[in-house]
Amino acid sequence: MTQPPVIEVNGLMRSYGGGRTLLGREKPVIHAINDVSFQIAEGETLGLVGESGSGKSTTGRAVLHLERPDAGSVRFRGTELSTLGQQGLKPYRKHMQMIFQDPYSALNPRMKVGRFVGEPLVVHGVDSGSSLQDRVAELFKLVGLDPSFMSRYPHEFSGGQRQRINIARAIALQPGFIVADEPITALDVSIQAQIVNLFQDLQDQLGLAYLFIAHDLSMVRYLCQWVAVMLRGRIVEMAPTEQIFADPRHPYTRSLLAAIPVPDPDRVRPDRPPFDVAANVPPREAPLIEVAPDHFVLDHQVQ
Amino acid sequence: MALLEIKNLTVEFDTPGGVVHAVNDLNYSVEAGETLGVVGESGSGKSVHILALLGLLPCPPGRIVSGEAWFDGRNLMALSDRDLRSIRGGEIGMVFQDPMSSLNPVLTVGRQLKEVLTRHTNLTGRALKARMVELLDIVGIPHPEARLSQYPHEFSGGMRQRVMIAIGMACNPRLLIADEATTALDVTVQAQILDLVRQLKHDFGTTVIWITHDMGVVAELADTIQVMYGGRIMERGPVRPVFHDPRSAYTWGLLNSLPDEGARTQRRLYQIPGSPPDMSNPPPGDPFAPRNPFATERCHREVPPLRDVGNMPGHKVAAWYDLPALLAAQSEKEQTP
Numbered sequence: 276m277t278q279p280p281v282i283e284v285n286g287l288m289r290s291y292g293g294g295r296t297l298l299g300r301e302k303p304v305i306h307a308i309n310d311v312s313f314q315i316a317e318g319e320t321l322g323l324v325g326e327s328g329s330g331k332s333t334t335g336r337a338v339l340h341l342e343r344p345d346a347g348s349v350r351f352r353g354t355e356l357s358t359l360g361q362q363g364l365k366p367y368r369k370h371m372q373m374i375f376q377d378p379y380s381a382l383n384p385r386m387k388v389g390r391f392v393g394e395p396l397v398v399h400g401v402d403s404g405s406s407l408q409d410r411v412a413e414l415f416k417l418v419g420l421d422p423s424f425m426s427r428y429p430h431e432f433s434g435g436q437r438q439r440i441n442i443a444r445a446i447a448l449q450p451g452f453i454v455a456d457e458p459i460t461a462l463d464v465s466i467q468a469q470i471v472n473l474f475q476d477l478q479d480q481l482g483l484a485y486l487f488i489a490h491d492l493s494m495v496r497y498l499c500q501w502v503a504v505m506l507r508g509r510i511v512e513m514a515p516t517e518q519i520f521a522d523p524r525h526p527y528t529r530s531l532l533a534a535i536p537v538p539d540p541d542r543v544r545p546d547r548p549p550f551d552v553a554a555n556v557p558p559r560e561a562p563l564i565e566v567a568p569d570h571f572v573l574d575h576q577v578q
Numbered sequence: 579m580a581l582l583e584i585k586n587l588t589v590e591f592d593t594p595g596g597v598v599h600a601v602n603d604l605n606y607s608v609e610a611g612e613t614l615g616v617v618g619e620s621g622s623g624k625s626v627h628i629l630a631l632l633g634l635l636p637c638p639p640g641r642i643v644s645g646e647a648w649f650d651g652r653n654l655m656a657l658s659d660r661d662l663r664s665i666r667g668g669e670i671g672m673v674f675q676d677p678m679s680s681l682n683p684v685l686t687v688g689r690q691l692k693e694v695l696t697r698h699t700n701l702t703g704r705a706l707k708a709r710m711v712e713l714l715d716i717v718g719i720p721h722p723e724a725r726l727s728q729y730p731h732e733f734s735g736g737m738r739q740r741v742m743i744a745i746g747m748a749c750n751p752r753l754l755i756a757d758e759a760t761t762a763l764d765v766t767v768q769a770q771i772l773d774l775v776r777q778l779k780h781d782f783g784t785t786v787i788w789i790t791h792d793m794g795v796v797a798e799l800a801d802t803i804q805v806m807y808g809g810r811i812m813e814r815g816p817v818r819p820v821f822h823d824p825r826s827a828y829t830w831g832l833l834n835s836l837p838d839e840g841a842r843t844q845r846r847l848y849q850i851p852g853s854p855p856d857m858s859n860p861p862p863g864d865p866f867a868p869r870n871p872f873a874t875e876r877c878h879r880e881v882p883p884l885r886d887v888g889n890m891p892g893h894k895v896a897a898w899y900d901l902p903a904l905l906a907a908q909s910e911k912e913q914t915p
Contacts, residue, residue: 326764326766326767327735327764433853433854434620435853436853463619463620463791463854464619464791464792464793464832464835465619465828465831465832465835465850465854465869466619466850466853466854467835468835468836468847468848468849468850469849469850469851471847472846472847472849475846490764490765492765493794493836493837494837496837497837497838497847530766531765531766533769534765534766534768534769535765535794536765536768536769536772536792536794536795536797536798537794537797537798538793538794538796538797538821538833538836539797539821540797540817540818540821541818541822542797544798550766
């Protein structure tokens with residue numbers, strides 16, 4: 276990591292449930308994420324992968340404090356966020372944005388897309404009047420949309436265009452860090468490459484850092500400098516991308532990598548090592564150990 | 579011998595925005611024992627044509643304008659609902675994308691398996707129960723006997739999809755049709771399901787139509803690939819020649835837009851320009867022409883027929899242009915400054 280970190284996460288925890296039901300029964304506590312720690316440098320991308328329910332999205336929301344973590348620390352450019360109140364957080368919200376999987380339900384169907392993209396600028400009092408219009412037009416161009424589309428409604432756009440609109444809104448306040456939660460999963464195949472290229476272009480132009488949550492590992496390999504693998508709420512392995520693909524150490528990472536379907540009919544399918552998630556729940560106390568420079572593996576099953 | 583033969587199938591939808599031309603004069607056949615991978619994106623007609631031939635298309639708004647679907651000597655499109663019901667779930671098994679909405683939430687998994695088996699087989703009593711247990715066991719569900727009395731919400735997404743496959747396979751269908759059956763699943767679960775389908779093909783010689791948008795899944799599973807776009811077949815053939823020597827600019831674009839395997843060598847991914855077509859107002863010629871950098875004037879004007887191409891029998895393309903020649907000319911141009 277050559278750049279200073281934009282985000283430093285330490286020991287993040289978030290659980291749901293607990294307490295009692297109306298009838299007085301105890302509700303079980305589910306530890307959605309447990310002792311999650313990572314850093315993302317300015318202008319870099321960390322890919323977060325793992326099965327559904329492993330805590331990827333919860334991690335994304337907890338880092339942005341869209342959901343308060345129960346414990347742990349999140350620092351944005353050195354400032355501790357966990358101790359700030361809602362008012363104290365507001366100036367930092369400008370710098371940290373989120374992009375969701377379903378580009379349609381993230382949009383307001385009754386709001387013209389130009390207003391939707393400009394809304395954060397108004398809310399944060401950054402821009403108004405004709406300079407706001409100019410700024411929104413500029414944002415449209417930046418994400419590859421014709422500024423004349425500003426007065427249209429969401430239903431007039433295709434899935435890929437809608438995701439571009441969401442991205443335009445997310446970058447409106449010139450954030451330094453964006454959490455992208457499965458941003459290409461819902462898009463048509465012929466559109467996914469367009470959006471991945473857009474993510475790259477914006478990173479180059481604006482110096483953005485991303486937390487890229489995904490289950491398409493080949494896209495993660497292409498887009499991310501770092502990869503973290505989650506299993507049942509814990510990061511079980513984390514390393515520079517090529518390191519983790521070349522030398523996966525945790526059995527779950529291995530089974531994940533072996534499961535990627537490769538678009539080449541001549542490729543001999545690797546043997547898929549069986550991995551029983553239920554039988555391999557990572558213990559809550561096990562530490563991550565550094566098995567090679569910058570390569571961390573949870574210390575319960577290092578191979 | 580062809581197990582399924584689709585002839586001149588045309589399907590439209592009546593919508594407030596006009597008539598949507600979902601499937602346009604579709605013709606293809608699937609040989610017994612073959613696995614056909616159908617690839618396409620939204621508006622390609624890949625799912626709609628299957629619903630139409632199974633009699634599952636909601637009409638209205640759907641309308642089958644013309645077409646025949648011959649399955650083992652019977653035209654599915656001409657059968658009564660009753661006859662079709664006895665084929666669906668029996669000789670033709672189906673697995674759809676979303677297991678939560680395909681399973682009935684208030685009936686146990688056992689009850690739903692039993693329904694299929696009693697409708698299509700003569701099994702009763704102990705033999706019926708044994709078959710139910712066996713099916714859940716085949717699809718890799720642990721403790722099958724106990725699981726039979728559980729409800730769908732007690733299963734994880736992957737396990738529910740296995741239940742759907744168990745139901746789809748329950749009566750040893752001759753044809754299994756899966757529409758994005760693994761799309762919502764984690765890659766590890768998808769890999770298990772693909773292994774399972776391979777095993778079933780091996781054991782029972784099942785013919786499979788696997789509809790997906792994932793080129794990797796097709797490469798792993800299919801013998802033949804059929805690429806659809808705008809309600810038409812753009813290219814079709816044995817997987818090797820189509821993956822290694824694509825002749826449609828759309829197939830070529832799809833394969834090129836995937837990241838290279840191995841260390842990152844490209845700075846940018848190839849991207850197909852534009853958006854999928856609006857099928858209520860389809861382009862007059864080749865549906866892909868508006869997004870095709872190689873399109874000729876004729877592509878914009880006239881729909882190309884499916885023609886034989888390359889050296890491998892069965893490799894067909896619907897294109898007016900000669901893609902290898904165009905690609906060669908392009909790389910020559912790039913090399914001469």
